[in-house]
Amino acid sequence: MSDYILEMKSITKEFPGVKALTDVSFKVERGEIHCLIGENGAGKSTLMKVLSGVYPHGTYSGDIVFDGKVQAFSKISDSVKTGIAIIYQELALFPDLTVYENIFAGNEVKRGAVVNWNRTIVEAKRMLKKVKLNVNPETLIKDLGVGKQQLVEIAKALSKEVKLLILDEPTAALNENDSENLLELLRELKDQGITCIMISHKLKEVISIADKATVIRDGRTICTLDAAKGEITEGVIIKNMVGREIEDIYPKRANKKFGDTILEVRDWTAYDAPSGRNVVKNANVHVKKGEIVGIAGLMGSGRTELALSIFGNPKSYKLQGELLVEGKRRSFKHTSDAIEAGIAYVTEDRKGDGLFLLQDIKSNVSAANLNGIAKGGIINQNEEVKVANEYKRSMNVKAPSVEQIVGNLSGGNQQKVSLGKWLFVGPKLLILDEPTRGIDVGAKFEIYTIMNKLIAEGMSIIMISSELGEVLGMSDRVYVMAEGKIKGELPIERASQEKIMELATQ
Template identity: 80%
Template structure:
């Protein structure tokens, strides 16, 4: 690694009076893998949007120096021409176009001003070989899994002769195998001289792949840690990210008071007519008052499908079996029936299904229980403000006000708004589907603390999670699913990662 390919000097950026970046300095050496880390709202994505031209020259203070030259990018295409490519967590592919059409979209192979589709397919195959993706270039994007779509995005960047590749939470939606394949690809690209910047909340990935890692906190540069000097450890990263030591990321509940069953499902099955198979089969499950029940399993094991079948069956599965709340048989024909019975569900897809991104915090928090702030069919705006202000405080939501647009919040704060929205319904049982996906360690700790507080107040929680550490750290009891069935049940005292994975792969 010789010299710096990138320097960002004194970068400051504000939004309506709120400073998102304050005098940030950031250097990346030629040919290294450099991770950018920090809590949600620390300014990581904002800094990369400044670099890539999403926020054009003149809207920020400071200098971008790429390959020794000061750059004034006015749009994304300017940074692309220079050799910088950014891949966001929400992939920017056209699902109904082919792989080769996506790779060369806007960068078509032409002869005499006319697109040469045969040559495009040949070049697409070369790009696919570079990212080690063995698919037919004529395959439609919608027929590929998320992991393969991610590789198509990288192939697209490589087709534009990328020198600096930026990846924003690239493994957030990937399973372990796809995540490891992606990290291995970044190592291969490093061998080819391509420099990478990776934003990630997964500290184990950062430690395994980064040559250096720069920590941002509250829009400021805190430090740059060098792996070659032994500076990249989980404890050091966390301390610099949150400004304090977190001795135990999973806070303990000293006084557990577990009571009678709140929810029981017996011989429960859900058949999906569209897939032509059962997504949940012969499930026996029980949740008691004051208990956190973890549901573990690999992607596709049926965890979310089971939760949705219980929560009013919005997917219209054909259901069989018995469902009891507080010992009484229930039949939910709609999600509103489940809500009235005291069950709430926080979706794994907060942006797609959980929140109204173009509306403010106030409107989102009260959306699931408008009756709670209404009188005579009219919304009491003063009461709505009081409710939203209360949840902003109790959920530790970091925002300028309750009128801030939810789409402009960080992932962790969006998740807290989603959680507050369902708590305002007043549930006795809360189903949390991937409650900390894509959020940083500080926000995770805050959500775990909120969960423990809710349990101490007598609520019950079902927590679906792909993070085994989270399942083991927060649950009282664990069910493990595979192929739509419960393969095992473990009290927390007997559970470990090896036992969970053994059940999950049966």
């Protein structure tokens, strides 16, 4: 007989005008790793917020049974007391506090009414050892990389004697090594009797780690797949997630035709004064009309720095070398100069740098090209709505209207709005930095289809990606970067994951 640590029974959750969850049921066995998967906006995070008490008892219908008891959490601290801990994609750490202060924030080790700091540091070291993080507990959080911060979050959860650990997209911002280390830690926690629920869009991770996987689509439970029965495969997951089979995740382009060189950088070097180092070193890159050029490399290899140095240099790097657009030498003093020359850049951090999350779709779409909807210096609001509706339709943005606040959209739809914003400036060259990070396979397919459509219309694309499958599936040529240098250039016919990794680790 199965021993379920968690049962969520017939959960229904509504927001004004939207039913986010409809009769969702979900079971997790004690001591297993259970993945929760589905497209952006499917209801995964909403379900976990119901479980954790973010949405308190009484705001939803259905029952939560945890550790054999029906629960009625009215706030997050109620779920924490029962042994449930959730780690969100946006880490909830205090950057200017130490590691040990963060681990025991809100759960202080006290002697009477006074915090026992010596004991706190000793206990913090014990928690860090559990998560295999070898750092001084007196280190400030802001001085740690994202991967190490993620481990501090887990140490914080373990300090509260967690029984069920929930991780929402834990590897979204991690490189491959940090991701694998985190997955290995979850396996070890499982061996120690800790149950894990992991929300992830990375199907390879789900396949490698899940004992079971539950698929949610459009706010409903579709199925639960069992690894022991061989049910957790890429094809089965995709079919259940999107309601259809995607024969080829990377849509093919017919009749590839490349024109003249649209962009070229020669002996390009970017010096970053705050870090005191060259973040790009003597790079030589060119892009032809109608071409998708992939830039691969490990985190910190200089890919984003190269893109920013080309796109008007917003980081104020000291630049050397030549930049040519359509054969003419150019020097951009500001991002507006790059935009005027026909270059657009879609940032990897859509929430931090790419979008105004508190504003609506129409305001975001028009933000980079207000002149395009203005007459005599006055914005034509009717034209703004018209333009936004055109991009909402062409990008298939799933939202009630262009008045929808962007922060309330799913990650995939946010990315489409970000794309629409930059397409409205009418670029000849579009730089896409991690274009599908943190979005599901269905939304990825739509982004890839949009990319192919743009190329067919004569645009050129530079695509920076940490997903080697994406680089190989979408690029015509690949540059590989490491330590700020271009380590190699590969036509797609000769590129492979092994060759790219070999160059990226030189």
